[in-house]
Amino acid sequence: MSARSEKTIVDIAEELGLSVSTVSRALNDHPNISAKTKEKVKKMARKLGYRPNAMAAGLRNNKSKTIGLIIPRISMFFPAAITTVVQNKLQEYGYHLIICQSNDSLEQEQELVNTLYSARVDGLAVSATLSTTDFSHFDIFKQHNIPVVFFDRTPKDYQAKVIKGDDFLGGYTATEHLIEQGCRDIVHISGPLTCNLYKERLAGYKDALSKHKLPYKKPRVFFHELTRENALATAEKIFAQQPYPDGVFATNDTTAITILEYCRKQGIRVPEDVKIVGYSNDPRTEIVTPSITSVDQFSATMGERVVAALMDLIQNRHPNSYRHPQEIVPIQLIKRESSVGSPKKKK
Amino acid sequence: MSARSEKTIVDIAEELGLSVSTVSRALNDHPNISAKTKEKVKKMARKLGYRPNAMAAGLRNNKSKTIGLIIPRISMFFPAAITTVVQNKLQEYGYHLIICQSNDSLEQEQELVNTLYSARVDGLAVSATLSTTDFSHFDIFKQHNIPVVFFDRTPKDYQAKVIKGDDFLGGYTATEHLIEQGCRDIVHISGPLTCNLYKERLAGYKDALSKHKLPYKKPRVFFHELTRENALATAEKIFAQQPYPDGVFATNDTTAITILEYCRKQGIRVPEDVKIVGYSNDPRTEIVTPSITSVDQFSATMGERVVAALMDLIQNRHPNSYRHPQEIVPIQLIKRESSVGSPKKKK
DNA sequence: TCCGTATCTGCAAACGTTTGCATAAAGAAT
DNA sequence: ATTCTTTATGCAAACGTTTGCAGATACGGA
Numbered sequence: 001m002s003a004r005s006e007k008t009i010v011d012i013a014e015e016l017g018l019s020v021s022t023v024s025r026a027l028n029d030h031p032n033i034s035a036k037t038k039e040k041v042k043k044m045a046r047k048l049g050y051r052p053n054a055m056a057a058g059l060r061n062n063k064s065k066t067i068g069l070i071i072p073r074i075s076m077f078f079p080a081a082i083t084t085v086v087q088n089k090l091q092e093y094g095y096h097l098i099i100c101q102s103n104d105s106l107e108q109e110q111e112l113v114n115t116l117y118s119a120r121v122d123g124l125a126v127s128a129t130l131s132t133t134d135f136s137h138f139d140i141f142k143q144h145n146i147p148v149v150f151f152d153r154t155p156k157d158y159q160a161k162v163i164k165g166d167d168f169l170g171g172y173t174a175t176e177h178l179i180e181q182g183c184r185d186i187v188h189i190s191g192p193l194t195c196n197l198y199k200e201r202l203a204g205y206k207d208a209l210s211k212h213k214l215p216y217k218k219p220r221v222f223f224h225e226l227t228r229e230n231a232l233a234t235a236e237k238i239f240a241q242q243p244y245p246d247g248v249f250a251t252n253d254t255t256a257i258t259i260l261e262y263c264r265k266q267g268i269r270v271p272e273d274v275k276i277v278g279y280s281n282d283p284r285t286e287i288v289t290p291s292i293t294s295v296d297q298f299s300a301t302m303g304e305r306v307v308a309a310l311m312d313l314i315q316n317r318h319p320n321s322y323r324h325p326q327e328i329v330p331i332q333l334i335k336r337e338s339s340v341g342s343p344k345k346k347k
Numbered sequence: 348m349s350a351r352s353e354k355t356i357v358d359i360a361e362e363l364g365l366s367v368s369t370v371s372r373a374l375n376d377h378p379n380i381s382a383k384t385k386e387k388v389k390k391m392a393r394k395l396g397y398r399p400n401a402m403a404a405g406l407r408n409n410k411s412k413t414i415g416l417i418i419p420r421i422s423m424f425f426p427a428a429i430t431t432v433v434q435n436k437l438q439e440y441g442y443h444l445i446i447c448q449s450n451d452s453l454e455q456e457q458e459l460v461n462t463l464y465s466a467r468v469d470g471l472a473v474s475a476t477l478s479t480t481d482f483s484h485f486d487i488f489k490q491h492n493i494p495v496v497f498f499d500r501t502p503k504d505y506q507a508k509v510i511k512g513d514d515f516l517g518g519y520t521a522t523e524h525l526i527e528q529g530c531r532d533i534v535h536i537s538g539p540l541t542c543n544l545y546k547e548r549l550a551g552y553k554d555a556l557s558k559h560k561l562p563y564k565k566p567r568v569f570f571h572e573l574t575r576e577n578a579l580a581t582a583e584k585i586f587a588q589q590p591y592p593d594g595v596f597a598t599n600d601t602t603a604i605t606i607l608e609y610c611r612k613q614g615i616r617v618p619e620d621v622k623i624v625g626y627s628n629d630p631r632t633e634i635v636t637p638s639i640t641s642v643d644q645f646s647a648t649m650g651e652r653v654v655a656a657l658m659d660l661i662q663n664r665h666p667n668s669y670r671h672p673q674e675i676v677p678i679q680l681i682k683r684e685s686s687v688g689s690p691k692k693k694k
Numbered sequence: 695t696c697c698g699t700a701t702c703t704g705c706a707a708a709c710g711t712t713t714g715c716a717t718a719a720a721g722a723a724t
Numbered sequence: 725a726t727t728c729t730t731t732a733t734g735c736a737a738a739c740g741t742t743t744g745c746a747g748a749t750a751c752g753g754a
Contacts (some may be wrong), residue, residue, distance in 0.1 A: 008740055021706045024742060032702060051487065054465045055411060056740030058402045059709045066445075066466075074421070074431045084421045087448055096466060098413075099446045101434055118401045119413075119443060140398065144353065257634055287604055289390065289636040355710055366734045371712060381732060403710035406739050 007050040016044055027052070049347060059118065067310060068095040068116035070126045072104045077253070078152065078281040080129050085303030086125060093311060095122070104129050104159040104225075110137040123147040123310040128155065130195045130225060137162075147313030150304050152297075154326070156196050161313065162326035163305050165297040170331040171204025174249050174277045174295055179212045181275055183247030183338055186214075187238055188221045189231070189255050198223075201279070203253050220245065231258035239266060247275045247339075253282035256292050260338065275339040290337030302329045349586030354397040363391055374399070405467065413443040414657060415463035417473045419451045424600070424629040425499065425646060426474050432650030433472060440658060442469070451476050451572075457484040464676040470494040470657040475502065477542045477572060482507075490514070494660030498653050499644075501673070503543050508660065509654050509673035512644040517678040518551025521596050521624045521642055526559045528622055528686055534585055535568045536578070536602050545570075548598050567592065578605035586613060594622045594686075600629035603639050607685065611651075622686040637684030649676045 009023045015049075016023070018041070026033045026041035046081055057185045067090055071079040079227065085099045098121060102109040106129050116124060117140050124141055135158035141148045147161070154162040178186050188205045191198040209216050222237075224230045231250070235258065238244060252257040256278030263270050270276055270290055278285055295310070317331035356370045363370070365388070373380045373388035391397075396559050405411040414437055418426040434444045445468065449456040453476050463471060464487050469486055473495065482505040488495045494508070501509040535552045538545040549568070555562050559653050569584075578597070582605065585591060597603040603625030617623055617637055618640045625632055628643035652674055 006740095020702055021705075021743075024740095025703090028742085030743095034702060037702080049487070049490075051461065052465050053406070053467060053740050054462075055402045055405045055467055057742075058711090059400070059406050059711090059739090061739045062709070062742090064402060074427060074434065079419060080427060084448070087421065088450070091447065096445050096447075096462070097445050099434060100443075103435070114398070115443070118399050120400060120402055140396070143396075143434065179733085261634070279727075284484060284631055287608070287631060287635050320573060328446070353710095357710075366709085367712075368735075369714045369733055371710095372733090375712085377713095379732060383730080400710050403739090404712075406709090406741090409739070465696090 011048055012041060012044050012050060014346050021161050026290035045264060055280040063122050063208050066098055066121045067123045068127060069099045070102055070109060070112050072129060073164045078280045081299035082303040085300050086307055089304060089307040102129050106131050110125060113137050122224055122312055125149050125151060125306050125310060127151055128153040130192055133194050147310055149306050149309045151302060152170045153195055153197060158171050159346060161309050163302060163309060164328060166328050166331045167200035168204040170295045171201030172208045173333045175208035176251045177333055178247040178249060178275055178277060178339060179208065183275055184214060185245040186247035186249055187245045189234060189250040190221060190223050190256055191251055192223055198251060226252035226255045226288035228254060236261050239268065249254060249277050251279045252278050253278040253285050257284060257288055259277040260288060260292060277339055281334055293336045293339040294334055296332045298329055350383060354395045358395060358656055359388060359397060359516060359636050363387060369693035410469050411467045412441060413445055413468050414447045415468040415471045416444055417449055417456060417459050419476060419598050420448045425627045428646035429650040432647050433654055436651060436654040437528035449476050450474055452489035460484050468471060470661055472496050472498060472653050474572055474656060475500040477539055480541050494657055496653050496656045500542055500544060508656050510649060510656060513675050513678045515551040517642045518548030519555045520680045522552045522555050524680055525596060525622055525624060526593040527685060531561060532592040534592045536569050536581055536597040538570060538573050538598055539570055545598060552596060571585055573599035573602045575605050578602040582606050582609035592621060596624050598626045600625040600627050600632050600641055604631060604635055607635060618687050624686055628681055640683045640686040641686055643679045643681050643682055
């Protein structure tokens, strides 16, 4: 008895002696329907406990009012921060968000693209896998003219809307800051270069070095996925022999934090013996002792821009939209204890 | 030209001179279809770039292969941790996850329930608002026999599947631990009692006190939303006059961390002058100095149980499923520097 | 009285699937 | 040859909406 009570607009129509089309229009506030009728219909809808069936409407309209989001994992600070605002913003626009994690697996990402297409999402927001260099699995969306917006981890040569942080400037600013604080031998811990943003941060790092007439030394640069374990291994390498570097620029806060912990454990003083800068301004950088200088990427702005771009593309769905230039979100260096103060004096 | 290429099973059927029903069955590996035909159909599907339309299938089958999730906010550690595993687990089962944030607003929660019902999700997982005491807005789901699983912030008298941490034991264990470490005057910072789990943690706190013949003193207990700002205000009250307490049990790690920061700033030594215990085992408790003792709630287990319950309820959809007892996920006290060692000696 | 206009409502098709039932084909048994 | 199975396929309805077009009603003006 309870389970069979799926009320539809047909029920409303019958109850009221109206046609389904009138009911449908009344519920959608179509101008051709009189105020009285609308009132009657809505009242009856409430009375019957009617709930629209979004799938039926979606099928008819060929739109789902749903956006798909693919990120490496929800548990990482930066994508999570963006997700929060994307979700809230979309909610305002009356859109749902289907969130999927690729777990940094290209294979999973490809699969997700397909199933999200099957769900007929009206748009897609993507921060790609570390190893995604070929983006052709997104072609289906292009072919069907469904907006795709990449953010943070974005493609280089794939024609699509892109919203990214100013990674070059981030790398440059972080490095220059260390130099200004007196560092002359700066380690750079980068992610794998298959991922664009690491390339650009590295370029910024190099540029800052050369502008300040410091040599770029290959052994001072590390490339690996920026996990805690890897960071630990790198820390050991870095501090294995004297003289160790006087600055570390990590392109990720997890790494920066891990390095800091290692230093503390080894009695290496931060910032006196070595200065540290991280990336993303993860809240954890603020509560650690000493607090860590980091490059803020304005996750809120980025999230808002992603939604704005999606809504824009959805409204004017013409191929030209894909030619919009990529948007660069600014960055800001947040200076903290790990890199400032205390004149440098190595033990 | 690109946009009109929405291939359907009708196209496949025409191309092959078969009927749509045969094509549909072939694609779904129906036993009545010969192997040859299946092969032919699938090949053609690939060739045409056919993608099933989940909305159409969902409309026909009355199931969306989608689960709705409502949490206060994604940016909070505990719900986020659960979300991660729920999402990954559901992905394995071939289900999507629509994630929504109530932002701790009852009104938004009610609205979300409705729109998720409209999306015809096959199930709902909910961690309620702080202020949700009346759960009747979930009735629609009950009426239509769609599974709802509450976790963490769960209802007390609303008949539904519930998966929660052992909050009483958590409160008890944390408090007893402080007592065992020598604390005799323990502040308890609780969330608003409209939310059940705080009631239970409080009960555990009281029980531990009385078991150890310590008095329960009203002024030592605070109730408010556990934000950073509120925690700061409370910290000021707590340490305003001598003698201040020798232990603080915060039911939230953000609060615990804030108290710790306050103490450091004021020169109050942790754990020598005051010992601190938090709740949820947020990773931040580990990297702060001193690291903070906290009650782990096994987010992974909880997430897995939520999915297991949902899948179970979806498979055997009979009203009895709602009578299953609530499941209690164990807790574990993770002892860290903020509460152990250093013999207590007040200045 | 008739027509024109404005306002409201209804008919029926369409969206892309799935599925109960009927039917066709092909072989096996008589 | 006829009947009976077995196996494979097709027909058509259904899921709950939306919407172009046609039709109905009411009103005022001539």
